[in-house]
Amino acid sequence: MPQDKPVSKELFTLAFPVILSNLSRVLMSVVDVAMVGRLGAAALAATGMGAMLFWGALSLVIGIRTGVQTVASRRLGQKKYDQCGTALHNGLFMATVYALPMSLAGWLLAKDFIPYFINDIKATPLTIEYSSIVFLGLLFSAYSFVFQGFYTGVEKTKxxxxxxxxxxxxxxxxxxxxxxxxxxxxxxxxxxxPPLAFLSHLWQWTTFPAMGVKGAAIATL
Structure with a gap:
């Protein structure tokens, strides 16, 4: 099949920012694991299980993202620009309907459902603490997916x-x-x-306690 260089260039221009965006998300997870791993096996197990449950709940929003991207792209091609925004608004509404109650459920009920997934005297309390906090950010993460679909659909991936x-x-x-x-x-x-050691000075304005797994969860919000 012959290649069309202009099309290939356009595809790369649109796809490369998406690749970098997803790669940054993966690298963030790797860095999180490296940071929490220094706290011990129980902390690592807690954040790993909590992250798995969080992303499991968030994965359902991928369908909404795909829908918003498809409709926004179609309306862009039809030059119905106002309806591109309508696709975004509807996607945000659908994400809210799903993610808001799921977020509250994760926050309030983590102590009830976490023991079904992990049963360790050290890791279980940490998993409950981590999960109950990160689930509070589920709605905002869902919005991020919807916006990603919208900006991809209207060719503004950067x-x-x-x-x-x-x-x-x-x-x-x-x-x-x-x-x-x-x-x-x-x-x-x-x-x-060591080259980034100067960044630690920004934390020296006051005495701030080490929060461990709880700190990792708050930062993720």
Whole structure:
């Protein structure tokens, strides 16, 4: 099949920001694991199980994202630009209807359903603490998926890429401070990334306690 260079270039221009956006999300998860892993096996198991449950709940929003992307793209091709926004608004409404009650359920009921998935004297309480917090952010993560579908549909993939990369970098920085505290964050940066050790000074304006797994969950919000 012959290749069409202009089409290939256009596809790459649209796809590359999406690739970077998704890659930044994966790298953020890897960094999270590396940070929490320093706290021990129980903390690592707690965040791993909590993240799995969170992404399991969030995965249902992928269908909404695909729908918004499809409709917005079609309306863009038809030059019905106002209806592109209508697709976004409807997608956000559907995401709210699903994610808001799911978020509240995860926050309120984590202590009831987590023991069915993990039964360890150390890991279970940490998993409950982590999951109950990260589920509060389910609605905002659902909105992020919907916006990704919209911006992909209207061929503005760089917007979501910039937002994703920026938010993930902030998440990693907050992780370091909230997990290890104002004193531990200095040691973390000096041991793992000496060139970035200066970043720890921003946490020195006050004495901030190490929050461990709870800090990782708050940073994820």
């Amino acid at each position: 917007i979501h890429m910039n937002v994703s990369i920026t938010s993930n970098v902030i998440n990693v920085y907050l992780n370091a401070g909230l997990i290890y505290g104002s004193e531990g964050v200095k040691l973390f940066f000096s041991e793992t990334a």
